[in-house]
Amino acid sequence: MKFWSLKGKKVLIVDDFHEMRSLTRTMLTPFSPDTVKVAKDGPEAISLLEEIKFDIVLCDYNLGAGKDGQQILEEARHRSLLPHSAVYIMITAENTSRMVMGAIDYLPDDYISKPFTKNQLQARLQKQMEKKESLLEISRAISEKDYVNAISLCDAQLSTNPKNRMELCKTKVELLIKLGKYEATEELCEKLLEERDIPWASMSLGQARYHQKRFEEAEEIFESLIRDNPANAAAHDWLAQALEKLNDNERAQEVMSAAIEISPKSILRQRKLAAIAYKNEDYAHAEKASKEAAQIGRHSCYKKPDDYSHVAKCMLKRDAAKDALSIVSKMKSEFGEDNPESNFHASLTESLIYMEMGDTEKSTAAVEVAMAAFAKISDQVPADIAMDLADTCLALGKKDEANDLIRQLVRNHHDNKDILDRTHRIYEKAGIADEGKALIKNTCDEVIKVNNEGAKLLKEGKLEESIELFIEAAKGMPENVIINLNAAYSMIMQMQKTGMMNKYSRRATKYLDKVHVLDPGNKKYYQLMEMIQKLSSQAA
Amino acid sequence: MTGFTQGIDYSTVLASSIHDMKNSLSLLLGTLDEVTQQCPPGACKSSRQFSQLQYEGKRVNDHLVQLLALYRIDNSQYFVNISENNVSDFLAEIMLEHQDMLAYRNISFDIDCDDDIYGFFDRDLIAGVITNIINNLYVYSDNRMLIQVENNDAYLVIHIKDNGKGYPDNMLCSTEQQQKSISFSSGSTGLGLYFAARAAEMHKNKKRNGYISITNDGIDNGGCFSIHLP
Numbered sequence: 001m002k003f004w005s006l007k008g009k010k011v012l013i014v015d016d017f018h019e020m021r022s023l024t025r026t027m028l029t030p031f032s033p034d035t036v037k038v039a040k041d042g043p044e045a046i047s048l049l050e051e052i053k054f055d056i057v058l059c060d061y062n063l064g065a066g067k068d069g070q071q072i073l074e075e076a077r078h079r080s081l082l083p084h085s086a087v088y089i090m091i092t093a094e095n096t097s098r099m100v101m102g103a104i105d106y107l108p109d110d111y112i113s114k115p116f117t118k119n120q121l122q123a124r125l126q127k128q129m130e131k132k133e134s135l136l137e138i139s140r141a142i143s144e145k146d147y148v149n150a151i152s153l154c155d156a157q158l159s160t161n162p163k164n165r166m167e168l169c170k171t172k173v174e175l176l177i178k179l180g181k182y183e184a185t186e187e188l189c190e191k192l193l194e195e196r197d198i199p200w201a202s203m204s205l206g207q208a209r210y211h212q213k214r215f216e217e218a219e220e221i222f223e224s225l226i227r228d229n230p231a232n233a234a235a236h237d238w239l240a241q242a243l244e245k246l247n248d249n250e251r252a253q254e255v256m257s258a259a260i261e262i263s264p265k266s267i268l269r270q271r272k273l274a275a276i277a278y279k280n281e282d283y284a285h286a287e288k289a290s291k292e293a294a295q296i297g298r299h300s301c302y303k304k305p306d307d308y309s310h311v312a313k314c315m316l317k318r319d320a321a322k323d324a325l326s327i328v329s330k331m332k333s334e335f336g337e338d339n340p341e342s343n344f345h346a347s348l349t350e351s352l353i354y355m356e357m358g359d360t361e362k363s364t365a366a367v368e369v370a371m372a373a374f375a376k377i378s379d380q381v382p383a384d385i386a387m388d389l390a391d392t393c394l395a396l397g398k399k400d401e402a403n404d405l406i407r408q409l410v411r412n413h414h415d416n417k418d419i420l421d422r423t424h425r426i427y428e429k430a431g432i433a434d435e436g437k438a439l440i441k442n443t444c445d446e447v448i449k450v451n452n453e454g455a456k457l458l459k460e461g462k463l464e465e466s467i468e469l470f471i472e473a474a475k476g477m478p479e480n481v482i483i484n485l486n487a488a489y490s491m492i493m494q495m496q497k498t499g500m501m502n503k504y505s506r507r508a509t510k511y512l513d514k515v516h517v518l519d520p521g522n523k524k525y526y527q528l529m530e531m532i533q534k535l536s537s538q539a540a
Numbered sequence: 541m542t543g544f545t546q547g548i549d550y551s552t553v554l555a556s557s558i559h560d561m562k563n564s565l566s567l568l569l570g571t572l573d574e575v576t577q578q579c580p581p582g583a584c585k586s587s588r589q590f591s592q593l594q595y596e597g598k599r600v601n602d603h604l605v606q607l608l609a610l611y612r613i614d615n616s617q618y619f620v621n622i623s624e625n626n627v628s629d630f631l632a633e634i635m636l637e638h639q640d641m642l643a644y645r646n647i648s649f650d651i652d653c654d655d656d657i658y659g660f661f662d663r664d665l666i667a668g669v670i671t672n673i674i675n676n677l678y679v680y681s682d683n684r685m686l687i688q689v690e691n692n693d694a695y696l697v698i699h700i701k702d703n704g705k706g707y708p709d710n711m712l713c714s715t716e717q718q719q720k721s722i723s724f725s726s727g728s729t730g731l732g733l734y735f736a737a738r739a740a741e742m743h744k745n746k747k748r749n750g751y752i753s754i755t756n757d758g759i760d761n762g763g764c765f766s767i768h769l770p
Contacts, residue, residue: 017563019563020563020566023566023570093562094555094558094612113562113605113664114566115562115568115569117570117637119636120636123636163626166624196745196746197746199622228744229619229620
């Protein structure tokens with residue numbers, strides 16, 4: 001019988017109950033772990049996770065007020081505080097399904113219910129650690145974004161008819177979706193679903209349909225998942241997304257409300273609900289959801305000043321300017337004085353509030369602060385907020401500043417109809433529609449000209465020059481999807497021609513990563529990533 | 541009287557009480573475990589009492605688990621968490637917790653399950669059901685117990701057999717139809733049976749539901765409690 005030990009392993013135990021921490025530590029002692037640390041709550045746990053790379057985390061789900069075990073897991077994975085080989089086991093007092101169904105992105109490796117004995121703990125740990133061992137290569141490939149390789153590793157293991165067949169299939173499906181291979185995803189999922197109603201396979205099938213723009217079919221799949229299991233919050237999320245694409249915004253809002261009932265502590269869901277409610281002009285519900293998001297945010301790594309500014313905006317809709325101002329103060333105290341993002345949002349929102357109140361002087365002073373803050377963080381500000389800023393500038397007579405902002409917006413989104421439409425509307429509202437049209441058109445033309453020049457250079461085989469051109473262009477318009485794609489593309493062409501992998505492989509990937517963040521559904525991203533990965537494996 | 545209507549939200553009360561009770565039970569059983577290890581049978585005259593204490597402590601927990609699950613199920617708050625599990629590993633883990641008590645009662649047990657059988661079920665729920673059945677068998681079995689697993693196309697069946705006197709007539713049921721008539725009111729084992737039936741029923745696949753069956757097909761006409769999972 002193999003002797004199992006925790007030699008060389010670092011363990012973190014998180015529980016709000018002192019005796020439980022001791023008891024669990026005592027259970028592990030006979031296995032000689034290298035280090036055992038304990039924490040009683042979220043902040044202590046996170047601080048230890050920042051300091052030490054643990055191999056095992058045993059975390060109680062319920063930690064009293066503040067962060068719970070799921071939130072600690074999310075922060076640890078989101079901020080890469082845990083090595084991908086680390087095992088995270090959630091300790092629960094009861095039925096785990098709500099946690100599983102409520103989680104969005106990250107699930108623990110296993111659950112163990114209290115009370116558990118030393119033997120049970122050992123058995124679970126051993127099983128999970130062996131599983132991680134066997135998946136190590138695959139998870140390394142995934143963390144390096146080498147999805148093509150990860151899939152072949154999955155296939156290799158699957159061909160040996162392993163114990164964890166389902167898990168490997170699930171991993172493979174997730175990778176196929178990441179690579180945009182929706183037909184292969186469907187094939188695999190449909191095959192699995194013939195044998196058994198497997199929720200994750202249905203979810204993936206639904207997602208594949210969604211990405212192929214078959215929104216009605218996607219809707220059906222998510223509806224049926226919800227019928228089978230009303231607590232499936234992720235199915236609600238996707239259903240709402242599909243409904244939005246089908247322009248059924250009212251139902252989308254209903255669905256998100258139901259999702260919130262299932263998993264009220266999810267900040268990301270509250271935000272989605274707030275956005276949809278706002279779109280539906282249901283400012284009361286939007287305000288409530290944004291308030292919840294801000295509240296939950298106090299313990300979450302996902303917290304953002306936006307939540308507060310959304311609350312304030314909703315309050316303005318019901319003429320509660322004073323309340324809106326106090327929300328802005330709350331935002332400032334929550335995020336501190338030195339947070340540029342918060343300062344930006346605070347001052348922009350104040351400007352809007354003072355404008356509503358008719359106080360042009362204060363409004364102008366605030367917008368100037370906002371402009372100064374914006375300069376520091378312009379690449380982190382979403383387009384619609386930048387447009388709010390431009391709109392406000394125009395309303396306060398700061399035409400030059402507004403024009404500069406809009407020019408940059410157009411440069412970054414010259415092919416985005418929604419954004420262009422909105423910029424036109426901003427100028428219309430200010431009574432200078434024609435002037436605006438001209439500015440927008442000129443800026444678009446500029447971008448198109450640069451792009452064409454680059455394309456021409458590529459065609460003529462002047463690869464280095466085209467690379468330089470696109471790099472320069474990307475500096476000036478860092479959020480322009482096409483320019484980023486072309487920067488990557490020209491580097492790929494060069495790598496194909498001369499094999500200069502070292503020089504360009506990483507840089508091309510960075511441009512593509514940017515594209516993926518800006519436009520998650522972009523097909524070219526997948527094609528180009530695959531080209532890079534093929535080149536990498538050929539070179540290796 | 542209208543005054544009584546508001547009351548407490550039991551769901552929340554339950555969640556926090558459970559948190560506390562589970563912590564207490566963990567300490568109780570954990571500390572007991574440590575002390576028991578310092579007091580092996582033969583070397584210590586209290587070892588029998590310690591075994592008894594462990595058994596009773598676990599019984600309390602098993603009842604708590606069952607109570608909570610039933611509350612959630614009956615209030616439509618329980619959502620099965622189906623995972624793919626290796627059945628022989630699963631059973632081994634359960635039996636690890638029972639082996640001391642079984643030894644104490646001189647009941648020998650066997651597990652007859654192929655290594656490569658996988659089942660799709662809610663691990664915690666089914667573990668609760670099996671533990672329940674075994675707890676009963678401490679009293680009603682003679683000296684042998686067997687867990688036998690068969691996997692046919694439609695169902696995974698876990699048979700728990702004993703060589704006792706068998707189940708009383710009013711408990712016998714062998715088909716899904718009969719099982720539907722189980723209600724809580726039929727005596728002291730009623731709750732455990734109801735729990736097992738509901739737990740099995742929560743497992744569905746392609747329009748087949750899980751169910752339990754009770755016969756006297758056990759060892760030497762002893763009892764046989766079977767869990768059928770689709």
